[in-house]
Amino acid sequence: MKFLLPAVFLGLGLSTATVTPVAAYPVDCAILLCLAGGWPASAECAHAQAVFILRITPWPIEPPLQIWRCPMRARFRSEDKAMARLFDIAFRAEPVPLVSIHEMPLELQLIQERPAIDISDPTFDFVRSVRVFEINFQQNRDDDHGCNGYSRVFEGSYGEQGEAHRRRSSPKAVPTASDFDIPADCGTYRHRSVFVEWRDYEGSYGHEEVHY
Known part of the structure; x- marks a missing residue:
């Protein structure tokens, strides 16, 4: 995969040696x-990752990958390998004969903030692996030696077709890779951050945390 990326960018006219302005291609395709x-x-x-992180930097917090903004082309061929299909779907710039699951037009259509092609294939599991946690937690011991605490945690995730969801969650759901760590003795503690985690196509784990 890592060896194929430079060739893909060269095919797009985005040489890694002589870079055209990043605005010349849809950043969500690059992400x-x-x-x-x-x-x-x-x-x-590097630019794609910067945008990915910037979107979870308060405020407001946005889905880090907005796949519905990538002008995908729908072309599926059973003989293609999985990543070759991903390149074809996300980056093929010229018109191609459509052999798609649904008879989709070439241009991306927004359908409830999800792409107008089927991404339920396991090829795209890395999209569904992305989770974003908005963490606001504080605790302290009062004068009567009681423990006062406040927590507000939200979890963002992606559905089968890349649609973004956000729901109320709990401190226990925050991944251990986060810096979030509640003291066991009810010591004074405050933590505010946005934490994002993901797995790449090969299953390797990655994460980033923005404190505020």
């Missing part, structure tokens, strides 16, 4: 591919 590849070193992936 999609670079996330799948574990954020390999390139100017395009």
Whole structure:
């Protein structure tokens, strides 16, 4: 995967040696591919990762990958390998004959903030692995030696078709990779951050945390 990325960007006219302005390509397509590849070193992936993190930097917090903004092309061929299909779907720029699960037009259509092609294939499990935790927690011991606490945690995730969801969660759901760590003795403690985790196409784990 990491060896294929430079070739993909070259095919797009985005040479990693002589980089055209990053605004010349849809950044969410780059996030999609670079996330799948574990954020390999390139100017395009560095920019994509910066946008990915910026979106979870308060305020407001946005879904870090907005796959519905990537102008995908729908082309599926059973003989293609999984990642070759991903490249084809996300990045093929020229018109191609459509052999899709649904007879989709070439241009992306927004359907409740999800792409207008089927991404339920396991190829795209790395999209569904992304989770975002908004953490606001504090505790202290009062004058009567009681323990006062406050917590407000939200979890963001992606559905089968890449649609973004946000729901109320709990401190216990925060992944251990986060810096969030409640003292056992009810000591004075405050933690506010946004934590995002993901797995790339090969299943390797990654995470980032923004404190505020």
